[in-house]
Amino acid sequence: MDIRVKFLGAAKTVTGSKYLLEIDQYKLLIDCGLFQGVKDLRLKNWEPFPVEPSLIDAVVLTHAHLDHSGYLPRLYKEGYQGPIYCTAATEDLLDVLLRDSAKLQEEEAAYAKKKGYSVHKDPKPLYDSKDVELVFPAIQSYEFRQPVKINEAITVTFYNAGHILGAAIVEVLVKGQHQTKKIIFSGDLGRYDDAILYDPEPVSEADILFIESTYGNRKNPLQEPVERLAEIINRTCERKGCLLIPAFAVGRTQAMLYYLKEVLDRQLIPEMNIFMDSPMAITATGLYRKHHIYHRLTDRDFREDESFMTLRKHLHIVRSAADSIALNEIRSNAIILSASGMMNGGRILHHLFHRLPRESDTLLLVGYQAEGTRGKRIMDGEKTVRVFGQPIPVACKVEFFEGLSAHADQDELVRWLEGFQSSPKRTFCVHGEEQCSEEFAALIRQKFSWNVDVPSFMERVDLFQGI
The missing domain is CATH 3.40.50.10890 (Rossmann fold)
Known part of the structure; x- marks a missing residue:
């Protein structure tokens, strides 16, 4: 069994989170976020999806924020027909966030047409409310620590990430013919000692780790x-x-x-x-x-x-x-x-x-x-x-x-990494502006002596062969 990953978003940027795991022929998309922010990134939402959507087998979400979930209606509109796996709270939040996202896009397109400030004569939304309705029947939600068997080889488990209600650290366990590999996606990690949410749950081991780096180069102490x-x-x-x-x-x-x-x-x-x-x-x-x-x-x-x-x-x-x-x-x-x-x-x-x-x-x-x-x-x-x-x-x-801020700062990201009892074989710093990711990667190398990479958009990496 071979495992590869392709970085379709949140690589040297803090938006558009999408990571395609190819486990032999099975295609598992971790997160399905909108690109937000600068125009060059937003335009990527309108480009043909890098993988034929109908060929993707399943989507797993870390949480409901639109930079992690907001592309889902477009994915279904373009032909995706598979399931979506997430936590129960994420499912409920998707019902709120995706409907609102479509409504805002519809209103913005109509207003741009009325005022004439769009470069298009008849501006259209990326997706509309009808497209959003395609998403909800496909959602399968679970609680934290409840193993979800995707197929005979793949099991997914959600762990509390803090950050927002229902946000999860995603564990993907892949059982090959000879070995079992654990792949961890941190999602967006929340803060320690938050007034409302619990601390991010510690993880002790991973073969492959994807760690967010939003504040990877900054200390952002909790003020009074x-x-x-x-x-x-x-x-x-x-x-x-x-x-x-x-x-x-x-x-x-x-x-x-x-x-x-x-x-x-x-x-x-x-x-x-x-x-x-x-x-x-x-x-x-x-x-x-x-x-x-x-x-x-x-x-x-x-x-x-x-x-x-x-x-x-x-x-x-x-x-x-x-x-x-x-x-x-x-x-x-x-x-x-x-x-x-x-x-x-x-x-x-x-x-x-x-x-x-x-x-x-x-x-x-x-x-x-x-x-x-x-x-x-x-x-x-x-x-x-x-x-x-x-x-x-x-x-x-x-x-x-x-x-x-709802994001862990540099010290808190390091604190979470200190929970690992052994070094991952490879670590990828994602979901951060390029300088943040590069500086955080350097810090991890210095402090932990781990093998760390900062991937680029559309980069494809072989993780395992013949497991």
């Missing part, structure tokens, strides 16, 4: 978020402005609600209204109650509705588009959470349109900002960004709270 958040809010109130927080609907929104509850309970900020303006986040937040085994929260943390944390009178759920637009009239003493976290789509766009020019307002970035996104451009200090095709001045106060 409550005092820092209170300071930012109070300074905004002094300017008689509002605080706008772009947050991923799954993960960061729930974390921010948790910390906002803390600053209010400890009376560190004035009484004020908090608006959760993301339909996807509203639905995703309710899943924390359903999947209680995935996180540290207890029944005392929940209310009997989707407001999630006991924020009582302070939290307002914004459901309709009209109510979302009405928030732009609020001038002071309010906090608005809206998606998407990197500000490339969603309701956050009209908030940016109105609030970036306001000197009294604050924009608080609380998650990773990939190259080519509005979030990264604002974080890098650009004074003007385009929203709805128009240049918008960035006059508001911009704050960046790096310690709230």
